[in-house]
Amino acid sequence: MEFSIIRATRDYRKLQPSNAALRGFDVAGQRTISVSPGGVSPARFSAMITASMPTVGHRRSGSVLLAVVLTLSSGCKTKAVAPQPDHPRLTANVVLRDVTFRSAALNRDMQYRVILPSRVASGLRLPVVYLLHGGGGGFHDWTNDSDVAHFAESGLILVMPEGASSYYANAVDPPQDHYEDYIVGDLISDVESKFPAIASRSSRAIVGISMGGFGAVNLALRHPDLFGFAGGMSSAIDVPRRAFSIKRLQQSRHYNAIFGPSGSQTRRDNDPFVLVRTASPGSTPYLFLTCGEQEGLLPANREFAKLLEARHFHYEFHTIPGGHDWNQWNAWLPSLFRSITERMNPKA
Numbered sequence: 438m439e440f441s442i443i444r445a446t447r448d449y450r451k452l453q454p455s456n457a458a459l460r461g462f463d464v465a466g467q468r469t470i471s472v473s474p475g476g477v478s479p480a481r482f483s484a485m486i487t488a489s490m491p492t493v494g495h496r497r498s499g500s501v502l503l504a505v506v507l508t509l510s511s512g513c514k515t516k517a518v519a520p521q522p523d524h525p526r527l528t529a530n531v532v533l534r535d536v537t538f539r540s541a542a543l544n545r546d547m548q549y550r551v552i553l554p555s556r557v558a559s560g561l562r563l564p565v566v567y568l569l570h571g572g573g574g575g576f577h578d579w580t581n582d583s584d585v586a587h588f589a590e591s592g593l594i595l596v597m598p599e600g601a602s603s604y605y606a607n608a609v610d611p612p613q614d615h616y617e618d619y620i621v622g623d624l625i626s627d628v629e630s631k632f633p634a635i636a637s638r639s640s641r642a643i644v645g646i647s648m649g650g651f652g653a654v655n656l657a658l659r660h661p662d663l664f665g666f667a668g669g670m671s672s673a674i675d676v677p678r679r680a681f682s683i684k685r686l687q688q689s690r691h692y693n694a695i696f697g698p699s700g701s702q703t704r705r706d707n708d709p710f711v712l713v714r715t716a717s718p719g720s721t722p723y724l725f726l727t728c729g730e731q732e733g734l735l736p737a738n739r740e741f742a743k744l745l746e747a748r749h750f751h752y753e754f755h756t757i758p759g760g761h762d763w764n765q766w767n768a769w770l771p772s773l774f775r776s777i778t779e780r781m782n783p784k785a
Contacts, residue, residue, distance in 0.1 A: 525580035530555050531589045533580070538627045542618035549598040549624060550576050551632060552589045562633045564640035564781045565594045566774075567620070569649030572602050572673075582763040588774045594634055598624050602691070604676065605645075605652030606707050609697045620652075621660050642777050644668035644725075646766050651676055651709070657722040658712040666780050668725040668773055670766050675737035677708040713744055724752035725776050727769050729759035 525533055534551040557563065568585065570578040576599040579585050589595050603616035629636045643664050645653035650672030657667030677696050681689045697703035705711045713721075724745065728738040735756065742754035753776065759765035 542615040569645030571647030642666035
């Protein structure tokens with residue numbers, strides 16, 4: 438078990454779980470040192486704490502705290518995380534199916550959720566919209582946190598895959614985490630073999646929020662032959678461009694694991710700002726982009742929209758007052774699905 442020891446102005450009062458083995462950064466003006474006692478020798482652990490304490494008085498307090506931490510760490514065992522409640526918002530005219538299948542790209546079982554009309558005429562095939570969840574979420578999110586199920590009533594199949602915290606990219610480390618290949622290869626193939634889906638670019642859309650918004654835009658730019666429409670709401674569009682930051686050490690390590698180090702070819706290969714400079718506007722999927730005006734992601738999304746405009750891509754970009762949350766994203770769904778149905782070909 439890990440703990441973060443947070444130093445305020447005079448003493449050490451806060452002890453809380455942490456995900457990193459060892460890191461130091463500022464949180465609201467406080468210095469934080471995170472350690473995993475089980476992975477560090479007691480002497481080294483003691484030295485790290487002592488080094489962070491500037492006075493003898495602090496060190497005496499630290500000795501007491503060190504004893505508490507070591508005692509707690511020796512007796513604590515990691516507990517399994519309880520599954521989140523699953524309460525999908527459904528309507529009377531749709532059905533829900535959860536599917537577990539074997540992904541060849543990831544070499545493990547993966548799950549996805551499907552919403553489709555409760556009655557589909559024999560022989561009829563429907564357009565498909567793939568909905569990607571955000572970071573820290575899962576494949577239940579779209580049905581539990583939004584009213585998206587309603588839009589399946591109009592004759593759409595909605596597919597919500599599990600994406601972990603992958604950014605839907607083929608990771609550098611671990612190299613077996615081929616989430617891009619899982620989405621564009623395994624998932625699409627499995628959906629089209631089990632459900633009455635139209636297997637064509639013009640009847641296939643991909644949409645995401647936050648991390649999923651990045652994934653939707655990036656996959657659409659990298660695979661324009663697969664999708665006719667891509668939507669990104671509050672997209673983390675600039676993630677591959679973000680420099681390594683000590684203040685965000687855990688996050689920076691995560692980005693490096695997925696995209697490689699800053700300036701690497703794998704970063705450029707997954708950077709939408711780079712991809713749109715060489716993509717053909719005529720063959721790129723139609724892009725539907727939104728961002729809340731109170732979001733830190735707004736400047737990057739505005740910059741991306743300006744680049745699309747300069748290169749004459751087919752797109753729309755909207756902003757309204759709002760933050761990075763489902764209240765804003767849910768409000769955009771009618772406009773999003775109106776744009777999807779106007780541009781998808783249900784008879785392809």
